[in-house]
Amino acid sequence: MGRLVAHRLLATLPVLLLVTAGVFALLHLTPGDPIDAMMAESVDATAKEALRRELGLDRSIAVQYAAWMGRLLRGDLGRSIRTGEPVIENVSRRIRPSLQLALMAMTVSLLVAFPVALASAVRHNTAVDRAGTTFALFGICMPNFLLALLLIFLFGVTLRWLPISGYVDPLEEGWAGVRSLVLPAVTLGLALAAVITRTLRSSLLDALAEDYVRTARAKGLSEWIVIRGHVLRNALIPVVTVLGLQLGTLIGGAVITEYVFALPGVGRLVVDAVFARDYPLVQGVILLIAVGFLVSNLLVDIVYGWIDPRIRVR
Amino acid sequence: MAGSIRESAFADAAALSALPAVRDRRWDALRRAARARLAPFGAAVLFAAIVVALAAPLLAPYDPYAQDLSSTLSGPSRAHLLGTDNVGRDVLSRVMWGTRVSLIAGFASVAVAALAGGLLGVIAGYAGGRVDGLVMRVMDAVLSFPPLVLALALGAVLGAGLSGVVIALGVVYTPTFARLMRGQVLSVKTRDYVEAARALGSPAWRIARQHVLPNAATPIVVQASLSVAFAILAEASLSFLGLGVQPPAASWGSMINSGRGYLQQAPWIVFGPGAALFVTVVGLNFVGDAIRDGLDPRLTR
Numbered sequence: 069m070g071r072l073v074a075h076r077l078l079a080t081l082p083v084l085l086l087v088t089a090g091v092f093a094l095l096h097l098t099p100g101d102p103i104d105a106m107m108a109e110s111v112d113a114t115a116k117e118a119l120r121r122e123l124g125l126d127r128s129i130a131v132q133y134a135a136w137m138g139r140l141l142r143g144d145l146g147r148s149i150r151t152g153e154p155v156i157e158n159v160s161r162r163i164r165p166s167l168q169l170a171l172m173a174m175t176v177s178l179l180v181a182f183p184v185a186l187a188s189a190v191r192h193n194t195a196v197d198r199a200g201t202t203f204a205l206f207g208i209c210m211p212n213f214l215l216a217l218l219l220i221f222l223f224g225v226t227l228r229w230l231p232i233s234g235y236v237d238p239l240e241e242g243w244a245g246v247r248s249l250v251l252p253a254v255t256l257g258l259a260l261a262a263v264i265t266r267t268l269r270s271s272l273l274d275a276l277a278e279d280y281v282r283t284a285r286a287k288g289l290s291e292w293i294v295i296r297g298h299v300l301r302n303a304l305i306p307v308v309t310v311l312g313l314q315l316g317t318l319i320g321g322a323v324i325t326e327y328v329f330a331l332p333g334v335g336r337l338v339v340d341a342v343f344a345r346d347y348p349l350v351q352g353v354i355l356l357i358a359v360g361f362l363v364s365n366l367l368v369d370i371v372y373g374w375i376d377p378r379i380r381v382r
Numbered sequence: 383m384a385g386s387i388r389e390s391a392f393a394d395a396a397a398l399s400a401l402p403a404v405r406d407r408r409w410d411a412l413r414r415a416a417r418a419r420l421a422p423f424g425a426a427v428l429f430a431a432i433v434v435a436l437a438a439p440l441l442a443p444y445d446p447y448a449q450d451l452s453s454t455l456s457g458p459s460r461a462h463l464l465g466t467d468n469v470g471r472d473v474l475s476r477v478m479w480g481t482r483v484s485l486i487a488g489f490a491s492v493a494v495a496a497l498a499g500g501l502l503g504v505i506a507g508y509a510g511g512r513v514d515g516l517v518m519r520v521m522d523a524v525l526s527f528p529p530l531v532l533a534l535a536l537g538a539v540l541g542a543g544l545s546g547v548v549i550a551l552g553v554v555y556t557p558t559f560a561r562l563m564r565g566q567v568l569s570v571k572t573r574d575y576v577e578a579a580r581a582l583g584s585p586a587w588r589i590a591r592q593h594v595l596p597n598a599a600t601p602i603v604v605q606a607s608l609s610v611a612f613a614i615l616a617e618a619s620l621s622f623l624g625l626g627v628q629p630p631a632a633s634w635g636s637m638i639n640s641g642r643g644y645l646q647q648a649p650w651i652v653f654g655p656g657a658a659l660f661v662t663v664v665g666l667n668f669v670g671d672a673i674r675d676g677l678d679p680r681l682t683r
Binding site: 082083084086087089090094097205208209210211212213214217218220221225315316317319320321323324327328338339342343345347350354357358361362365 | 519520522523524526527528529530531532534535537538539540611615618619622623624625635638639642645646649652656659660663664667
């Protein structure tokens with residue numbers, strides 16, 4: 069197990085280095101002068117020169133990269149050129165809504181996927197099953213932003229049950245905060261629920277056909293105990309696999325969801341920074357997201373090895 | 383070889399799918415049965431979309447840019463089948479013109495990715511050693527960004543507009559094709575007929591063209607057909623965020639975004655292009671599945 073972790077960590081390092089090079093190159097790939105893209109034409113030349121010097125754009129590329137890496141290693145991700153605020157502070161302020169959204173979406177997806185997949189598998193080849201699989205197909209093909217607007221139209225505009233935008237912190241305002249996150253969490257959670265349902269249904273069906281399930285039934289255990297104790301546990305491993313592979317899609321979905329519902333999260337920050345052509349901010353946030361993504365993938369890999377010893381031996 | 387975590391994630395997924403518990407047999411059987419009926423529907427949708435895209439100037443009842451301020455936000459009627467938007471433009475005509483943008487973005491970005499990825503994969507697989515290591519680590523680096531986030535960042539650099547979107551999405555999808563092609567090259571490279579060709583003195587490029595490419599074509603085509611639906615969704619997402627195709631050009635994503643302020647008074651501005659997008663993506667998924675089943679039954683995901 070320790071070797072597995074060390075091996076994966078080591079393999080990640082060169083990729084991480086390339087990622088930093090790529091993020092650094094972003095600014096230099098810009099056609100034309102990045103300073104002109106960031107500042108209005110009316111800004112006078114001395115201010116532009118000052119920014120150019122501050123960003124180090126007057127030095128050679130190699131020197132700039134070395135300096136940038138040096139600052140990165142000291143935890144300095146640069147400053148937003150609009151607000152002057154350090155990138156790291158900006159992100160840490162916005163990470164809370166994003167994590168809350170992710171957590172609630174995950175809850176929604178599990179609350180939806182487990183009953184649907186269980187019903188589908190237990191009532192295999194019936195109308196219940198067909199409804200379940202149709203739900204999965206639609207959930208996978210439905211664009212995130214369209215689902216968001218459908219939910220807003222139905223629950224926000226027509227029924228007026230839930231707020232359609234804005235963010236209230238559930239940790240401070242309690243119930244009002246939870247309400248403000250319901251529609252975003254359902255938007256993000258349903259797509260994930262569709263993928264989980266599909267995987268879980270088929271792995272449940274496979275587990276239900278195993279000999280040990282017949283044995284368990286034969287010794288007189290109730291169906292619920294058979295499912296809980298023997299079927300469900302064995303059916304869970306593929307779900308972890310799929311969750312790992314879906315992580316990137318989930319982050320992309322969070323960006324769109326935060327945009328539609330005006331949640332002040334990290335995803336919204338990316339979109340705003342790109343809009344404002346605030347390149348240092350874009351660089352910093354993208355780098356942090358990539359690192360977070362790499363680390364999560366690493367964790368998923370380690371979790372596999374932990375749940376299923378068969379994989380470790382490979 | 384020390385693989386990246388992504389690579390090993392895929393390897394793990396592959397190892398898992400070899401275990402009986404993960405085999406999607408029943409799901410696959412059900413899907414195959416359903417597909418027999420769904421593939422024609424998918425093909426019909428794709429055909430209709432291509433016809434509409436090509437003939438948009440002839441089919442569209444109105445000029446997609448013509449504003450009619452005397453009939454803004456009017457509901458579906460005989461004059462305007464899908465209603466009009468906030469400046470009185472005909473939604474149906476804009477949906478038709480938007481089909482062009484969606485199909486061009488979907489097919490062109492996948493073509494870019496297949497070409498670039500295929501070329502990189504051939505180079506990596508054929509050269510081996512350090513070149514292989516470098517190329518594939520770069521591909522890993524591209525994969526360590528969530529796809530949409532990378533497309534956003536590249537879009538910021540390349541500038542908004544259809545060509546920027548196509549290049550950005552092309553880059554995002556390149557590693558998938560590079561990996562696929564590299565794997566094919568590695569497996570073909572050791573075959574006897576390639577050894578024979580090399581012994582006869584064929585240059586590398588000729589071996590690649592005559593022996594490797596024909597063998598690798600099938601999985602590339604299958605992957606490409608499945609990727610188009612995702613690329614169309616991605617273009618719509620970028621345009622929805624305002625970072626793809628720019629207004630007033632008609633793109634489904636940007637139409638949906640501009641209509642979201644009028645959900646209450648005029649939901650048809652959102653639902654016209656929304657329905658077009660959803661039906662196209664579902665149809666393309668069916669077509670992609672059918673192509674996969676037809677060309678290579680072994681390739682079940």
